[in-house]
Amino acid sequence: MAERPEDLNLPNAVITRIIKEALPDGVNISKEARSAISRAASVFVLYATSCANNFAMKGKRKTLNASDVLSAMEEMEFQRFITPLKEALEAYRREQKGKKEASEQKKKDKDKKTDSEEPDKSRDEDNDEDEERLEEEEQNEEEEVDN
């Protein structure tokens, strides 16, 4: 892999926001503490990936899946994350299903337009735009990596 070392850092602004939201209001977080937590988060991703990969290998699978990540949390003694993670997974699956249905609905809407469905339709379009933007971002990242 030809990535630069800074590609393995997580964005400081987002990390700082997560810390601030977790701590009581008005707590001062030193700059050194922020960058230490950010580094720790990158190491956590690597550690979790390596644990999850072991579970995938045991199952003779090449692709890491959701259950591998959940098993990794247990192995790493972060059992406390499992319940919120399962909830997030449910929410994610619902969201994906919703998007699929929304795009199917949109096709139907194109065939027969009625006034009552108009507001719903505009919301669906917003979601699609977000999705497209996200995909674009990811593509850009991958190009950067190749260089």
Next chain:
Amino acid sequence: MADVVVGRDKCGEQRLVSLPLSRIRVIMKSSPEVSSINQEALVLTAKATELFVQYLATYSYRHGSGKEKKALTYNDLSNTAEESETFQFLADILPKKILASKYLKMLKEKREDEEEENDDSDESDDDEAES
């Protein structure tokens, strides 16, 4: 404040994860043995990393020294890595800070110890040569 808006997308809906998935994927793929990751595993890892950041920060703050001063410092974090079993894997990247003078003293003591050991081994070599 801008902080109120964050964590939500432009439609005002709560987003599932706020860390960038593309970056999380790059970090995961930097591990040589990993060949591919499905989208659900990626989302879950990103979410787990958020929970981890929250947990590390609150744990270190609660067990730290700065509660009266309302501050979270590097030392609080390195203490956590040293003392908590769960956060042990961070010990290498969050080393305890020591004074340079103390480090030099440690280095000197170590060197003296080594010299003594060398002397001992020299003597035993001599013994062997004599016998």
